[in-house]
Amino acid sequence: MEKLIVNGGRALHGAVRISGGKNSSLAIITAACLAADVSVLENVPQCRDVLTLKAILEALGARIELDRGRMAIDARALASHAAPYDLCRQMRASFYAAGLLLGRGGRAEIPLPGGCVIGSRPVDFHLRGFAALGAMVEIEHGYMKASARQLVGTTFFVPRSSVGTTINLMLAASMASGTTVLDNAAREPEVVDTAVFLNLMGARIKGAGTNSITIEGADALHGASYAIIPDRLEAGTYLLAAAATGGNVLVEQMIPEHISALLAKLEEAGAIVERGTDGVRVRAGGVHRGVHVDTAPYPGFATDLHPPFVALMSRADGQSRIRETVFESRFGYVDELRRMGADVHVEGDSAIVNGVPYLTGAPVEAVDIRAGATIIIAALSARGTSEIAGVDNVDRGYEQLDGKLSALGADVRRVEVRGESVPQPVA
Ligand code: UD1
Numbered sequence: 001m002e003k004l005i006v007n008g009g010r011a012l013h014g015a016v017r018i019s020g021g022k023n024s025s026l027a028i029i030t031a032a033c034l035a036a037d038v039s040v041l042e043n044v045p046q047c048r049d050v051l052t053l054k055a056i057l058e059a060l061g062a063r064i065e066l067d068r069g070r071m072a073i074d075a076r077a078l079a080s081h082a083a084p085y086d087l088c089r090q091m092r093a094s095f096y097a098a099g100l101l102l103g104r105g106g107r108a109e110i111p112l113p114g115g116c117v118i119g120s121r122p123v124d125f126h127l128r129g130f131a132a133l134g135a136m137v138e139i140e141h142g143y144m145k146a147s148a149r150q151l152v153g154t155t156f157f158v159p160r161s162s163v164g165t166t167i168n169l170m171l172a173a174s175m176a177s178g179t180t181v182l183d184n185a186a187r188e189p190e191v192v193d194t195a196v197f198l199n200l201m202g203a204r205i206k207g208a209g210t211n212s213i214t215i216e217g218a219d220a221l222h223g224a225s226y227a228i229i230p231d232r233l234e235a236g237t238y239l240l241a242a243a244a245t246g247g248n249v250l251v252e253q254m255i256p257e258h259i260s261a262l263l264a265k266l267e268e269a270g271a272i273v274e275r276g277t278d279g280v281r282v283r284a285g286g287v288h289r290g291v292h293v294d295t296a297p298y299p300g301f302a303t304d305l306h307p308p309f310v311a312l313m314s315r316a317d318g319q320s321r322i323r324e325t326v327f328e329s330r331f332g333y334v335d336e337l338r339r340m341g342a343d344v345h346v347e348g349d350s351a352i353v354n355g356v357p358y359l360t361g362a363p364v365e366a367v368d369i370r371a372g373a374t375i376i377i378a379a380l381s382a383r384g385t386s387e388i389a390g391v392d393n394v395d396r397g398y399e400q401l402d403g404k405l406s407a408l409g410a411d412v413r414r415v416e417v418r419g420e421s422v423p424q425p426v427a
Contacts (some may be wrong), residue, residue: 001418002391004402007411008361008382011284012247014408018254019045019399020069020228026053026093027167027194027394028228029306030100033062033075034175035201037223044071044228045399048392049091056087056094060101073223082109085142089113091396095123096145096203099171099263104137107147112139125158126166132156133169133176135248136178147202153178153217161186161211161297167193167194176217188298189258193229200224232258234398236305239263240281243271244312244381246284252262256280261301265293265309290318290355295325306351307333307370311377314342316355323350333371336364340378340386366390369397376401380410389417 022041032039032055044050044066054064054071063080064071081101088094088111101108112123127144131137133147133156153176158165166186185191187397188211195208203226204216235254242249243266256263256275262275263280268291272283290313295303305325313320314337322331331346338344339362343354361384366372372394380387388394391414393400404410 001024001277001389001416003417004376004388004391004394004413005413005414006361006376006379006388008379008384008386009358010380010409010411011245012249012405012408012410014405015250015252015373016238016408017252018230018238020127021042021190022049023046023093023227023233023395024190024193024231025050027096027190028197029053029057029071029073030096030228031171031198031201032223033057033078033100034062034104034171035221035223036076036078037075037221038072038203039223039308041071042069042226043230044069045231047399048396049093052087052090053093055392056097057369059084059087059103060097063368066153078104081105081107083084083111085111086264092164094167095126096171097189098126098130099423100131101169102146103172106149106151108144110144112142112144125160125162126168127190129156129165129169130172133172133180134376145397150301151176151217153180153215155183158185159181161193163188166191166213170194170198170205170215173215174198174205174221174348176215179215180215182213182215182324183211185211187211189229189232189255197224200226204365211259213362227377230254233302233304233370235280236262236302237308237377237398238404239280240268240305240308240312241380242282243269243284243288244315244377246381247408248283249283250279250281252279254279259302259305262305262309265291265301269312280332288312288316290316290320290353292321292323294323297326303327303369304332306330306378307374310337310344310351311374311381313353313359314344314360314378315353315381316353318355320353320355321350322353326348332367333374335347336367336371336375338377339364340375340379343411344409351367360384363387363389368393371397375407379413380405390404394418
């Protein structure tokens with residue numbers, strides 16, 4: 001087991017480059033396998049979820065190589081219709097294999113997915129969408145089994161503008177006969193990125209980025225080359241870490257418009273935000289004010305940035321209320337922050353935060369990807385040393401988080417821990 005040891009109290013300074021989007025990559029790598037052909041992707045982050053997806057697609061028969069952000073995907077030999085349980089249970093996006101296999105071969109047998117424990121996260125919307133496209137869908141022994149001789153275009157209202165449902169149905173509908181309209185579609189940048197890539201593969205998708213997407217099905221798609229957009233959630237994490245540590249950081253190679261709701265809240269809290277065409281600089285600008293946030297689908301305040309924002313608010317002046325409207329139990333980080341001295345508790349769908357003058361280092365655990373980012377930000381700004389377990393959750397979503405933080409002046413080390421023994425440095 002690995003842990004991160006963080007000695008807090010150092011302001012972050014310098015510049016950090018943002019990796020390609022993890023969530024975009026998961027959708028686009030899967031999309032590439034719709035074609036019995038070769039695609040090349042650039043700006044693919046080397047994080048654990050991407051490697052898990054790579055293993056799932058390889059188990060289905062694809063050949064994939066990843067080298068320094070460049071991924072070559074050869075899906076000519078993809079033949080299996082059954083995805084492996086041990087890999088799929090590790091992340092929710094494994095369910096994109098359902099849209100892929102239904103679209104490509106008309107048959108899919110996929111374990112119900114796992115992933116971060118942030119709510120019940122069912123896949124009922126996905127299943128309803130596949131059924132609307134004409135597939136026979138059943139759940140048996142923990143698996144979704146779906147088949148269709150030919151998917152047929154339809155009009156489908158996406159409940160709760162689900163991102164995953166929108167992407168999964170775009171994958172399947174790209175290979176359906178006729179036209180599909182997705183109403184109340186998610187508008188997230190990752191949906192747009194996936195549609196752009198599918199169109200490069202020969203799909204005919206219009207309206208991505210609006211809440212009505214039209215997909216004209218194609219008989220076959222071909223391989224394409226594409227560079228994944230920057231990870232807006234990683235960018236938000238570094239901006240929050242800079243503000244929380246009283247630092248001054250330029251976050252490079254990001255798209256500021258993708259997190260304008262966060263930037264507005266940072267300014268409301270008193271941070272100084274300078275937007276450039278290809279980056280954003282944040283300067284802490286003294287003690288922050290407590291502010292209220294409601295998470296919302298894009299372009300609202302991203303649910304993934306709710307927990308790290310609470311880390312910033314935990315030392316702000318006054319009270320903050322962060323209302324979670326997307327996932328019902330994204331509060332796994334609260335007990336961990338409390339161990340570090342934060343005054344935060346959950347009331348209904350909201351985290352109520354009363355700012356304290358300082359946090360103290362403590363042994364804590366990263367219980368999911370964004371909870372991990374949250375306690376790392378708290379640890380960076382705390383007095384004393386924090387020992388952070390559950391690092392594999394952080395590695396699921398962040399490429400080189402400890403390395404990038406060290407380059408910004410953080411005192412963070414990754415250590416190997418055997419049982420209850422004393423931490424040993426990792427070579
Ligand atoms: C994706 C992102 C995740 C982000 C979320 C919302 C990936 C890999 N993950 O997750 O980081 O936080 O979008 O922006 O891209 N729901 C159902 N039934 C379904 C599908 C969803 O009830 O079949 C509910 C969910 O429990 C949640 C809401 O709908 O309450 C939105 O979920 P959704 O947008 O689908 O999130 P994901 O695609 O899983």
